[in-house]
């Protein structure tokens with residue numbers, strides 16, 4: 508018998524009043540894969556994950572988790588499933604270890620040695636006896652993952668695990684998810700940042716106002732991505748703009764903040780930069796605006812990027 512899909516959600520819809528927070532989405536996650544549900548704020552990611560956990564019920568569609576449904580199997584649907592919605596909560600005046608011990612107790616106990624194992628997996632073994640109140644936000648997120656791992660899940664569901672983390676925290680979380688995936692765990696995570704998922708996910712669903720805007724592999728997504736863009740500032744931007752007329756393969760536009768934005772295939776952009784140097788212009792800035800995948804994400808979701816964020 509073939510192993511059932513970790514998640515087989517078909518035609519799932521959930522409305523709050525007249526708002527269709529999740530509108531007829533289908534998400535299928537194979538065992539062992541890392542799957543990303545992406546979308547800007549309000550796209551419906553959390554609502555979808557809450558339905559997987561049975562916290563709310565869909566108005567239409569079916570959700571199977573390892574072949575089980577809420578209708579047929581009740582809470583047994585969650586056997587082998589763990590994770591968190593939004594940020595995990597802990598007692599700040601207790602140590603990381605004491606928090607985990609308490610949670611394990613509430614959950615019927617963890618197998619011997621599991622607590623030490625999960626602390627090591629999330630890289631908190633040497634901080635386990637410090638109070639959680641002194642943990643960074645990233646450490647709390649990792650402790651949340653440790654708490655989820657106590658039950659030896661087969662499927663881990665994480666709602667925006669990297670949200671609010673600084674770049675080092677994001678890197679640590681990404682490395683952790685990679686380690687978990689390497690151990691054979693199925694991971695379903697949500698995010699509103701392309702760069703958080705592009706290195707770790709096998710497949711992604713991009714949501715836009717409740718619906719699916721894209722579904723497929725990261726490679727499929729890359730194939731659709733536009734050319735990279737660069738911010739350019741020179742000693743004579745007007746001249747730089749005029750010189751662009753000789754390079755039809757690229758587009759050069761004025762940016763509202765006085766610099767120029769150059770878009771086009773990398774080799775054409777390099778050739779244009781060489782033209783500028785030959786013409787005696789000095790480059791004052793030449794920086795990527797956003798990665799092609801991020802640009803595609805904004806196009807697909809109609810989200811307006813925070814310009815400070817992408818620079």
Ligand SMILES: Nc1ncnc2c1ncn2[C@@H]1O[C@H](COP(=O)(O)OP(=O)(O)OP(=O)(O)O)[C@@H](O)[C@H]1O
Nearest residue numbers: 523526528546547548549550551552553554555699
């Ligand atoms: N319980 C609720 N009652 C009414 N509206 C809700 C409820 N839960 C979510 N919504 C609305 O549904 C839409 C989708 O919200 P959801 O939290 O699922 O989005 P999200 O993609 O997870 O966004 P975020 O990244 O901001 O968490 C939003 O417009 C939200 O205001």
